[in-house]
Amino acid sequence: MLALGIEGSANKISVGIVDEKGNILANPRKTYNGPPGSGFLPKETAEHHRANILGLIDEALAEANITMDNIGLICYTKGPGMANPLSVGALVARTLSQMFEIPIIGVNHCVAHIEMGRLVTGAENPTVLYVSGGNSQVIAYNEGKYRIFGETIDIAVGNCLDRFARILKIPNEPAPGYNIEQLAKKGTNFIELPYSVKGMDVSFSGLLSHIEKIADKYPPEDLCFSLQETAFAMLVETAERAMAHCNSNEVLIVGGVGCNLRLQKMVQEMLEERGGMLHAMDERYCIDNGAMIAYTGLIQFLSSGGMKLNDCIFTQRFRTDEVDVTWRNK
Structure with missing residues (x-):
């Protein structure tokens, strides 16, 4: 089973593709940066994400040498993060899920960082x-x-x-x-x-x-x-x-x-x-990336199932300790 993950909670937009074993097949990313002396504002950051996300999906699929027909799960960052950038990933994920009739799941950004770290380093x-x-x-x-x-x-x-x-x-x-x-x-x-x-x-x-x-x-x-x-x-x-x-x-x-x-x-x-x-x-893995969303969404889906489309929203506030970690032994 292959999962496609979309991360866009801040100034980075990324699309990752992983399999059930945690092999990362693709993980392209683009970053929005303002001029020196400035940060990144929600409106401009969201515009950057909208301009790049479809190209990143094509790039990820090409890098993994697959098509959308091979994808079994769509994952996206549900939160926390900046509202405007988050909305881009959520909208595209919902659209892909409906277009290709693929299950969808929202992922906690913080938990995804932890699971990517455990995957890459082998920390138990x-x-x-x-x-x-x-x-x-x-x-x-x-x-x-x-x-x-x-x-x-x-x-x-x-x-x-x-x-x-x-x-x-x-x-x-x-x-x-x-x-x-x-x-x-x-x-x-x-x-x-x-x-x-x-x-x-x-x-x-x-x-x-x-x-x-x-x-x-x-x-x-x-x-x-x-x-x-x-x-x-x-x-x-x-x-x-x-x-x-x-x-x-x-x-x-x-x-x-x-x-x-x-x-x-x-x-x-x-x-x-x-x-x-x-x-x-x-x-490659510390900084926000789509693979961490794809992998966490996949292990979450395999342990507890997907989400209803109407529940696939985004939120700026989504604490790490709100998530039921169903994929780990208590």
């Missing part, structure tokens, strides 16, 4: 550090759900990095966070910044406000270096605390910020002290 039951532009959560599986042990109480770490990149007019291509990472490698002077961990939760808004105020007083390299070190230390602390609570000895990093090699190294150093193991990925 890790503590999950989920870090992206819209989400920052520490997660562990228990009793049929992915439980959130800690999260940001304001903005996500990726959003913090992106907004600071706008202050410094750092280019958005290939990604603001990636460009901050490269500048940070050249930083030598650590600037003390607000460090806000509240129990199992973190807060990045005060950190961002403070560094914005001093952005013209220090070299960009030192600012980026200090921002990364502080924000990532907060995440590592909460991840380690969740590991102790769950009696876990492995961490899986997922989400777009999970590509950051400095973050991976900091988590690795923490795990070495605990005798644990790190599971990490590169940009």
Whole structure:
């Protein structure tokens, strides 16, 4: 059985095709980026997705060397995400389902990141550090759900990095966070910044406000270096605390910020002290992609069936712990 997945919850539109064994047959992607100093707005992002999605479907089918007649399931991102971009994927998925009479299923974006990580790395039951532009959560599986042990109480770490990149007019291509990472490698002077961990939760808004105020007083390299070190230390602390609570000895990093090699190294150093193991990925699978939606939709469909067309909506708010994880043993 082959599944086609459509991901378009933020500034990336992607179409993935996978089989029941988790083999990724195709996974093309296109990214919308605004000029330096700007972010991506819902209207323009949705227009980008509409302009590219049909071409990506053709590209994915050609790469997999199949046609729509070979597809047994249509999967799409139900949420969370930005409403306008989400609407594009949902509309195209519903249309394909009706045109070709193929079952359809909506997928939680966050859970899809976790399942892609488990598939690619082989991690069985890790503590999950989920870090992206819209989400920052520490997660562990228990009793049929992915439980959130800690999260940001304001903005996500990726959003913090992106907004600071706008202050410094750092280019958005290939990604603001990636460009901050490269500048940070050249930083030598650590600037003390607000460090806000509240129990199992973190807060990045005060950190961002403070560094914005001093952005013209220090070299960009030192600012980026200090921002990364502080924000990532907060995440590592909460991840380690969740590991102790769950009696876990492995961490899986997922989400777009999970590509950051400095973050991976900091988590690795923490795990070495605990005798644990790190599971990490590169940009092919950390960053939003259609294959993660296709694979998660497929295992969800095989365990609990599809969805009625009228239930195939999209929503900006869809928490990780709302999903019944029927495909895993309780």
